Structure formats: structure tokens, C-alpha cells
Amino acid sequence: MLMSPALVLLTCLLLAVAVAPLQLQAATLIGKPADCQTTCGSVEIPYPFGIATTEGVNVNCFLPGYEINCTKNDSGYLVPVLANTKIEVLSLLVMPRPEARVQLPVASTCYNSTGGVTSYSNGSLDLNPVGVYRISEAYNELFVLGCNTLAYTNGGPAGGRYQHSFYTGCVSYCKDSRSAQDGKCAGVGCCHVEIPPDLTDNWMYFQTGWSHANMTFSPCDYAFMVEKGNYTFKVSDLTMPVSQTMPVRLDWAIRSNISAMSCAEAKYSPNYACAGPLSKCFNSTNGPGYFCNCTNGYEGNPYIVDGCRDIDECKRPETYRCYGKCKNKPGISLGISLLIFIILFTLMMRQKRRMNEYFKKNGGSVLEKMENIKIFTKDELNKITGNNSEVLGKGGFGKVYKGTLEDNTMVAVKESIEINEAQKEDFTNEVIIQSQMIHVNIIKLLGCCLEVDVPMLVYEFAANGNLQDILHGYGSHRLTISLDLRLDIAIGSAEGLRYMHSYAKRTIRHGDIKPANILLDDKLIPKISDFGASKLLTMDKDYTMFPVGSMGYIDPVFYRTGHLTKKSDIYSFGVVLLELISRKPIIYGDNLSLIIEFLKAYKLENSGRAIFDKEIMTEESIYILEEIGRLVMECLQENVEERPDMNEVAERLVMLRRARNRKHNPQNLEVIPKLSFSAADINTNSSTTTLSSLSTLASKEFFDRSVEMDTWSLRENTSNL
Ligand SMILES: *[C@@H]1O[C@H](CO)[C@@H](O)[C@H](O)[C@H]1NC(C)=O
Ligand SMILES: *[C@@H]1O[C@H](CO)[C@@H](O)[C@H](O)[C@H]1NC(C)=O
Ligand SMILES: *[C@@H]1O[C@H](CO)[C@@H](O)[C@H](O)[C@H]1NC(C)=O
Ligand SMILES: *[C@@H]1O[C@H](CO)[C@@H](O)[C@H](O)[C@H]1NC(C)=O
Numbered sequence: 220m221l222m223s224p225a226l227v228l229l230t231c232l233l234l235a236v237a238v239a240p241l242q243l244q245a246a247t248l249i250g251k252p253a254d255c256q257t258t259c260g261s262v263e264i265p266y267p268f269g270i271a272t273t274e275g276v277n278v279n280c281f282l283p284g285y286e287i288n289c290t291k292n293d294s295g296y297l298v299p300v301l302a303n304t305k306i307e308v309l310s311l312l313v314m315p316r317p318e319a320r321v322q323l324p325v326a327s328t329c330y331n332s333t334g335g336v337t338s339y340s341n342g343s344l345d346l347n348p349v350g351v352y353r354i355s356e357a358y359n360e361l362f363v364l365g366c367n368t369l370a371y372t373n374g375g376p377a378g379g380r381y382q383h384s385f386y387t388g389c390v391s392y393c394k395d396s397r398s399a400q401d402g403k404c405a406g407v408g409c410c411h412v413e414i415p416p417d418l419t420d421n422w423m424y425f426q427t428g429w430s431h432a433n434m435t436f437s438p439c440d441y442a443f444m445v446e447k448g449n450y451t452f453k454v455s456d457l458t459m460p461v462s463q464t465m466p467v468r469l470d471w472a473i474r475s476n477i478s479a480m481s482c483a484e485a486k487y488s489p490n491y492a493c494a495g496p497l498s499k500c501f502n503s504t505n506g507p508g509y510f511c512n513c514t515n516g517y518e519g520n521p522y523i524v525d526g527c528r529d530i531d532e533c534k535r536p537e538t539y540r541c542y543g544k545c546k547n548k549p550g551i552s553l554g555i556s557l558l559i560f561i562i563l564f565t566l567m568m569r570q571k572r573r574m575n576e577y578f579k580k581n582g583g584s585v586l587e588k589m590e591n592i593k594i595f596t597k598d599e600l601n602k603i604t605g606n607n608s609e610v611l612g613k614g615g616f617g618k619v620y621k622g623t624l625e626d627n628t629m630v631a632v633k634e635s636i637e638i639n640e641a642q643k644e645d646f647t648n649e650v651i652i653q654s655q656m657i658h659v660n661i662i663k664l665l666g667c668c669l670e671v672d673v674p675m676l677v678y679e680f681a682a683n684g685n686l687q688d689i690l691h692g693y694g695s696h697r698l699t700i701s702l703d704l705r706l707d708i709a710i711g712s713a714e715g716l717r718y719m720h721s722y723a724k725r726t727i728r729h730g731d732i733k734p735a736n737i738l739l740d741d742k743l744i745p746k747i748s749d750f751g752a753s754k755l756l757t758m759d760k761d762y763t764m765f766p767v768g769s770m771g772y773i774d775p776v777f778y779r780t781g782h783l784t785k786k787s788d789i790y791s792f793g794v795v796l797l798e799l800i801s802r803k804p805i806i807y808g809d810n811l812s813l814i815i816e817f818l819k820a821y822k823l824e825n826s827g828r829a830i831f832d833k834e835i836m837t838e839e840s841i842y843i844l845e846e847i848g849r850l851v852m853e854c855l856q857e858n859v860e861e862r863p864d865m866n867e868v869a870e871r872l873v874m875l876r877r878a879r880n881r882k883h884n885p886q887n888l889e890v891i892p893k894l895s896f897s898a899a900d901i902n903t904n905s906s907t908t909t910l911s912s913l914s915t916l917a918s919k920e921f922f923d924r925s926v927e928m929d930t931w932s933l934r935e936n937t938s939n940l
């Protein structure tokens with residue numbers, strides 16, 4: 220039976236829409252299966268590339284010569300480098316062409332005012348120990364900057380008049396300091412040339428003897444390879460620092476210095492790299508050797524058995540395969556509906572493509588592999604938040620909206636700050652780390668949406684708002700908060716931080732501990748929140764140039780040195796403790812600083828009595844308050860070594876709670892402090908309002924549902940699509 224063209228189109232359209240999310244979810248086979256690590260930082264490592272396992276070299280993860288080393292850079296980020304080199308890898312491709320995008324150094328020679336050479340680097344680095352790479356002639360060009368400069372590189376085997384088969388470079392000169400112009404690179408201050416194939420090194424030669432005396436506006440010569448379109452000349456680059464790198468695209472192929480086979484030879488070799496009947500061999504176009512490609516209509520990894528997968532043609536708007544099958548000549552009305560469908564289809568595909576771009580920009584390829592967070596689509600999220608109808612809060616980071624999941628679970632949807640390419644890894648790390656931090660006292664990340672320009676994060680909902688508002692807000696409706704509840708809030712928050720500080724092998728510092736970042740759920744269980752992108756720091760990244768933290772809570776030592784340690788969190792937590800026992804904001808009364816007044820009180824009378832909240836200061840409780848006061852003193856120590864760590868803080872708070880329980884339950888000495896409490900712990904002076912009734916949504920049901928949420932499989936069930 221023949222279908223009408225419109226129907227065929229419609230089917231295609233529906234199919235395209237239906238398969239798109241599937242395509243996002245389907246894990247592509249990129250590395251050798253088994254236990255090979257296939258990513259380093261945010262870079263995918265497809266076979267034949269691979270990472271040696273740390274336990275010992277697992278040679279099956281990569282072909283010899285294609286080893287990648289996953290190392291930490293100076294800021295503590297995982298970055299891939301070509302093994303046995305310092306060459307950073309930006310991306311590795313097996314399809315549609317074999318390519319490695321890397322950072323290569325800029326070569327330079329610098330002169331002083333009398334023309335003497337003050338520094339020199341030729342840009343050479345052992346780029347090609349095994350002979351796998353060629354600098355791509357199609358995708359790179361050579362730039363030379365300087366004002367009396369000739370620079371070139373060379374390559375290819377000997378055989379003519381000289382040692383190499385080609386020499387390529389250019390001359391740049393400036394009449395005076397005003398001749399060079401931004402954006403112009405035609406020999407005045409800057410020149411550039413195409414390069415030939417078979418270039419194996421980044422080595423540069425600078426012509427000596429061309430005077431640089433009295434040329435302070437251009438004290439150095441520079442020469443570098445860079446991918447086409449990435450570099451635009453700026454006059455200020457004539458004085459740029461010498462330790463620069465540029466992105467360069469390398470062609471690779473299956474070859475080595477010892478053996479390089481063409482396809483014709485390789486097919487009969489026992490080490491033939493193209494795996495499976497769908498993998499096709501191509502002679503390398505840059506240097507000897509060959510590479511593999513999936514046959515037409517398939518994509519994936521041609522170096523792995525079964526690595527080539529069918530492409531869904533309907534997903535590819537460029538090919539419009541479906542139209543080809545429409546044999547019927549459309550009539551007038553059919554023609555119009557066809558036109559409408561084409562327009563609709565194109566519009567939808569464009570939108571889909573844009574969403575996919577955002578998805579990629581926002582780190583989707585890494586995040587979609589995370590099992591314990593759900594990736595929401597834009598539409599799902601709009602439904603959840605009722606098109607952002609209820610705003611819960613606003614901050615420097617963006618806005619927080621209230622949302623309801625399909626099963627009526629309340630969630631908070633946070634709109635992150637817009638992220639650019641450079642912040643992508645920060646954001647991805649934040650999401651990955653936070654999604655793994657599963658603790659009752661840390662706000663739980665349930666999912667995220669990456670299809671929008673500003674990524675959105677979906678969190679567990681905290682019905683009772685934040686500690687800042689509870690302690691200092693609500694104006695005249697000020698509530699009494701029992702000492703026990705305050706202790707439990709302190710203990711819960713300390714437990715959350717303790718977990719964070721000792722989380723796995725990585726040390727995570729919060730960097731912005733303050734009451735506003737301690738949320739309370741409907742059971743008044745405290746939850747640490749806000750891991751703003753720049754604030755989540757891993758082990759080796761101790762220094763930060765970004766101002767993190769909030770005035771009044773920032774460790775003065777960190778403020779001076781820029782050295783953010785776990786002890787900086789201890790300081791901030793000390794301030795939170797102080798606020799809990801004094802119930803005064805950090806600036807109170809007549810511009811008094813809570814911290815200074817507290818330290819003064821201790822100096823004068825070795826006691827915090829003057830500062831403690833009168834509402835909880837009784838004969839019986841003063842001992843507990845003084846003990847917390849002493850703990851605060853230790854947390855605020857100038858000498859970071861003398862500050863306790865989070866373990867000790869949590870334990871001392873628990874001990875105080877225990878001592879208090881014993882008093883309350885003399886017959887039961889083994890009462891262990893509960894981390895859950897009821898709203899009855901709080902009474903108002905003036906009315907009978909309880910804290911939880913302030914929240915419109917605090918109910919037992921909510922809590923039960925959010926517990927269910929923990930066990931609810933967050934993985935999207937795509938099989939019934
Ligand atoms: C380390 O890598 C990250 C992410 O690739 C980058 O943003 C950062 O600038 C790098 N730091 C150094 C010191 O190279
Ligand atoms: C990988 O990097 C580590 C640390 O930088 C280094 O110790 C090791 O020798 C490197 N291994 C290879 C094969 O390059
Ligand atoms: C390899 O396959 C891709 C995708 O099918 C195609 O775009 C590319 O042109 C192919 N390369 C060669 C050399 O045929
Ligand atoms: C410039 O460098 C040369 C050689 O390094 C040195 O002899 C000379 O004293 C330097 N001149 C100045 C002004 O620094």
C-alpha cells in the first residue's frame with residue numbers, strides 16, 4: 220500500500236522527534252569495553268587512544284603509540300596529554316576523520332634594547348615519538364609575528380638540494396611603532412602562510428642578524444602553528460608573554476616509524492586495525508599509513524568490533540532521506556501540505572539542533588553518563604515549574620523556582636549563571652561531584668536541564684527555607700527556637716560539612732558557609748546548599764583568584780592569602796555557630812560586629828554571656844552555651860593550625876547534645892541524639908504559630924515522598940518510547 224507523501228513525512232517527523240532523545244541516551248561505543256577509562260576531564264578518549272590504568276599498564280586499552288596520560292594541571296583539573304609529553308589534548312576524533320586537537324607552544328626569540336638575545340625557544344617538542352601524527356595542512360596555518368623577522372619551519376625527507384623536502388615561513392617588518400594594525404596580517408607586524416602536508420614537528424627557525432635594537436614596541440619574534448580561524452592578529456600580541464600555546468589540529472593514522480602500511484598491505488596484516496565488516500580502510504592523506512572509517516550510513520568507532528552503528532537517517536535533516544522515498548508526484552493541495560510540513564520539520568530540527576548545541580556546551584556528553592541524576596528536557600522542566608511561575612529566591616547566580624514533579628514531589632529549580640566554554644568543566648564537575656554527595660545534610664541534586672543556554676539544576680525542596688531567615692527574619696513574628704533545636708541544626712550542618720570534607724579521595728571545600736546556605740526541610744533537618752560553580756574546589760586547586768565567600772563569613776587568612784583550605788570553612792562555620800547561640804546577625808545594633816563583640820567579651824570576662832541569646836540562657840543551659848562559645852573561639856583562631864577540623868567540631872557538638880540528653884533522660888544514658896526533630900521544638904512568644912506552618916508546603920507527605928525519591932529510579936526509561 221502506498222502512503223501519501225504527507226503521511227510519510229509525518230511519520231518521519233514523528234520518528235525524528237521520538238528518536239532524538241533516544242540518541243542522546245544511547246551510549247556510543249568509544250573505548251575498548253572492559254574497564255578502560257574513556258574520558259579524562261571532559262575529553263572523550265576513543266580507541267585506538269586509551270589511558271593506561273594506574274595499577275599498571277593495561278595495554279589493551281590503547282594501541283601502542285596512542286597512549287594518553289590523564290594528568291592534573293596546575294589548577295587541579297584532569298587534562299589529557301599525549302603520553303610521555305606535555306602536549307595537552309583538547310579533543311580526539313576517529314570519525315568523520317582521524318584528528319587530535321592539541322595545544323602546541325609558540326616559538327619565540329626576544330631581544331633587549333641593544334639587540335642582544337634575552338630568551339629563545341624553538342617550539343620543538345617530542346610531538347611524534349612514534350611517528351603517528353602530522354600537523355594537518357588542511358586545518359592549520361603558520362603565523363609569524365615581529366617587526367624585523369623571518370621565521371620558517373621545515374619537514375619531509377631529504378632528497379633535493381637541502382636536508383628537507385620543504386621549507387615554509389614568511390617575513391614580517393614594521394617601518395615604525397605605528398605601522399602594524401589590528402586584524403591585518405599581511406607582512407606588517409604579522410604574516411601567515413599555508414603549510415604543506417607531512418609536517419611532523421612544531422620546530423621553528425628565526426633568521427639571526429636582523430637587528431632588533433631600539434625596538435621596544437616589538438621586542439620579540441614569534442612563530443606558531445594554529446588552527447585556521449582561531450587566531451586574529453592584535454598589535455598588543457607583539458609584546459605577548461613568551462609561554463603561550465595555540466590550538467593545532469593533528470592528523471593521525473595507523474603507522475609508526477618502523478612500519479607504515481597502505482590499505483592494500485594492511486588488509487593481510489595480523490594487526491589490521493579496522494574491525495568488523497562495517498569498518499572500511501582508507502590510505503592516509505597526510506603521510507604514510509591508513510585509517511578506518513565506518514561504511515556509508517554507519518557511525519561510531521571503526522576500530523572496535525561492532526563499533527559501527529546504523530545512523531538514523533530521519534535524524535539527519537541534511538540528508539532528508541525520507542523525501543527520497545516519496546515516489547508519488549504531489550498534487551496541488553498535497554504540495555502545499557508538503558511545503559508546510561517541510562517548513563515545520565526544518566524549524567523543529569533547527570530548534571532541536573540548537574538544544575543539542577546547548578546540551579553539548581553545558582557538558583551534556585559527560586553528564587548523561589551519570590546514573591544518579593536525571594537529565595530533564597526543556598519541556599519537562601517547563602512543565603515542572605509551571606513555566607517558572609513561582610520564584611523562591613534570587614541571587615547573584617540567577618533565580619530559584621518552585622516546581623512539582625509528576626509524582627507531586629516538590630523540587631527547587633535553580634537557574635545557574637550562564638556558562639561559557641571555559642566554565643563548562645567547572646559546571647560539569649560541580650554537577651558530577653554534587654550528584655555523588657549523598658548525605659542527609661546535603662541538599663540533594665536530582666537532575667539538570669542542559670538544553671537551555673543557562674543550565675538549570677533540580678534540587679530537593681527545603682520547605683522551611685534557610686537558617687538566615689529563621690534566625691533573623693520574620694520581623695515581629697520572631698519565633699523562639701529551643702537550644703536543643705539549635706544544637707541539632709548545628710550538628711546536622713557539621714555532619715554535612717564533615718562528609719563533604721572527607722568525601723572520597725577528593726577534598727571538597729564549600730567556600731561559602733553561611734546561614735543563608737543552610738536550608739531546613741519540613742522536618743527541620745539542615746541541608747547544606749549552594750555549591751556555586753567557582754566555589755567547588757578539588758584537592759590540588761588551593762588558590763583562587765575569584766572572590767569566594769560572603770562578607771563577614773570569609774576567613775581573614777584566606778582573604779589575605781587567597782589560599783582556601785578546609786580550615787576556611789571551619790572559620791565560616793564558627794561564625795554560624797556564633798549566630799546560633801547569640802541569634803544576632805553578623806552586624807547588629809549600632810553597627811556592632813558580632814565577631815568583634817564576641818572576642819571582646821571573651822577577652823574581658825573569659826565568657827560569652829554578654830552575647831548569648833537571652834531566650835535560651837538558663838542556669839541549666841549556660842554550660843552548653845559556654846562550651847559552644849569556646850568551640851567558636853577555636854574556629855575563629857588566627858592560626859589555622861589551631862582550628863579544629865570538622866570531625867572534631869561535629870563530635871564536640873554531639874557530645875554536648877548527649878550531655879543534655881542525659882540530663883533530660885537521667886534513666887537512659889544511651890540516648891543518641893536524633894537528627895530529626897519536630898516542629899514542637901519551636902514556639903512563638905506571641906502566637907502559637909509553629910515554624911513549619913510558615914511554610915506553605917511543609918507536610919509529612921512531602922517528606923515521605925522525598926524519601927521515595929531516593930529510591931525512585933532516576934534513569935529515564937527509554938524502552939517504551
Ligand atoms: C586547567 O584546566 C582547566 C580546564 O581545562 C582550565 O580551565 C585551567 O585554566 C587549567 N589551568 C592551568 C593552570 O593550566
Ligand atoms: C603520566 O603523568 C604522570 C604524572 O604527570 C607521570 O608521572 C607519568 O610518567 C606519565 N606517564 C606517561 C606514560 O607519560
Ligand atoms: C568517513 O565517514 C564519514 C561519515 O560517514 C564521512 O563524512 C567521511 O567523509 C568519511 N571519510 C572518508 C575518508 O571517506
Ligand atoms: C643585551 O644583551 C646582551 C647579550 O645578552 C648583553 O651583552 C647586553 O649587555 C644587554 N644590554 C642591555 C642594555 O641589557
Ligand SMILES: *[C@@H]1O[C@H](CO)[C@@H](O)[C@H](O)[C@H]1NC(C)=O
Nearest residue numbers: 339340341342343344422423
Ligand atoms: C630546540 O630547543 C631545544 C631546547 O632548547 C633543544 O634541545 C633542541 O635541540 C632544539 N631543536 C632544534 C632542532 O634546534
Ligand SMILES: *[C@@H]1O[C@H](CO)[C@@H](O)[C@H](O)[C@H]1NC(C)=O
Nearest residue numbers: 347348349350419420475476
Ligand atoms: C619517528 O619519526 C619522527 C618524525 O617522523 C621522529 O621525530 C622520531 O624521533 C622518530 N622516532 C624514532 C623512534 O625513530
Ligand SMILES: *[C@@H]1O[C@H](CO)[C@@H](O)[C@H](O)[C@H]1NC(C)=O
Nearest residue numbers: 332333334430431432433434
Ligand atoms: C639606538 O638608539 C640610541 C639612542 O637613540 C642610538 O644611540 C643607537 O645608535 C641606536 N642603535 C641602533 C642599533 O639603532
Ligand SMILES: *[C@@H]1O[C@H](CO)[C@@H](O)[C@H](O)[C@H]1NC(C)=O
Nearest residue numbers: 309448449450451465466640
Ligand atoms: C581557539 O581555540 C581555543 C581552544 O579550543 C578556544 O577556546 C577559542 O575559543 C578558539 N578561538 C576562536 C576565535 O575560535
Ligand SMILES: *[C@@H]1O[C@H](CO)[C@@H](O)[C@H](O)[C@H]1NC(C)=O
Nearest residue numbers: 481482483484500501502503
Ligand atoms: C593505497 O596506497 C597503495 C600504495 O600506495 C595503493 O596501491 C592503493 O591503490 C591505495 N589505495 C587507495 C584506495 O587509494
